[in-house]
Amino acid sequence: MTKKETQKVEEIIVCPECGSTHISRDYTRAELICEGYGLVIDDGIIDQRPEWRAFDSDQREKRSRVGSPMTYTIHDKGLSTVIGFKNTDSYGKSIPNRNRAQMYRLRKWQKKIRISSTMEKNLTNALPSINRISSAMGLPRTVRETAAMIYRKAVLKKLTRGRTIESAAAAALYAACRQCDVPRTLEEIANASNLSRKEIGRNYRAIVRGLGLKMMPPPPQEYVSRFCSKLKLSNDAQTKTLEIIKEATNQEIVSGRSPIGIAAASLYIASVLCGERRSQCEIADVAGVTEVTIRNRYKEIIGKMNIEITL
DNA sequence: AAGACGAAAGTGGTTGA
């Protein structure tokens, strides 16, 4: 199932696995989900609903889609003017004393505007980067807006100094994903942006610390539906995975460990138990962790939970 | 031949003195 096919049958979407037309759109995660089969058909859908609500016809008219909505992802490309320091007008004539106070105020404002215009220049490069990476990943608008907002704050606090704009933008996007509960792995952002996972991670930490953002590690469950669909696992396996994760959480295996590793290991166990086995290698590939990590986690889990596994 | 296993050394971040 390619993205193109999904978009072509936009009106009536049919699940490729079970033929069901009961498809729900989960816009917050940008996923199309078949309700019968539980399969994530497409994880790059675009939210086409209006972002606002209209309460009467007057508002509806005002808020209808004419022109583009206000957005953080478009910056003002206004040209900036510079006011010279000499007390002369454009003809070289001296400015009378009574006007000098006014000139002083103008210069003061000019300074402020100039500072913000270097920011605008930065944003001219960064915002398209954010847009490009997030469209490549099919992220919903809310995430882009959040990313743009985080990036603006980061620039204001001079946190982007000494970093490439591209990598700071990717880091802002990663932070936005997590804030919006649409977790994507560093690996996925790295692939979509031609940057290394390490670099994005480094910049991400700097931004989070600098802005004092409170980031909780995402629960392992958040990754399951996406990984399952990439591995073409059934609904049963997915349910089983969630059960295993829940139990692992109770057994206190989870804290301090990478949630992705937990999700991947649980997925491996569930795939074996449900007779839909995927190799550690396959899962490691999809989840972006190594087989070794999956092995270590799954040894721990089956050790604590008395699960018998026959290979 | 592919997958699973485990040992050992390396990496990058956190923590606590």
Next chain:
DNA sequence: TCAACAACTTTCGTCTT
């Protein structure tokens, strides 16, 4: 600021199916 530390990765040889 630095060393100890935990989690994870990389690499590689061996065993199993």
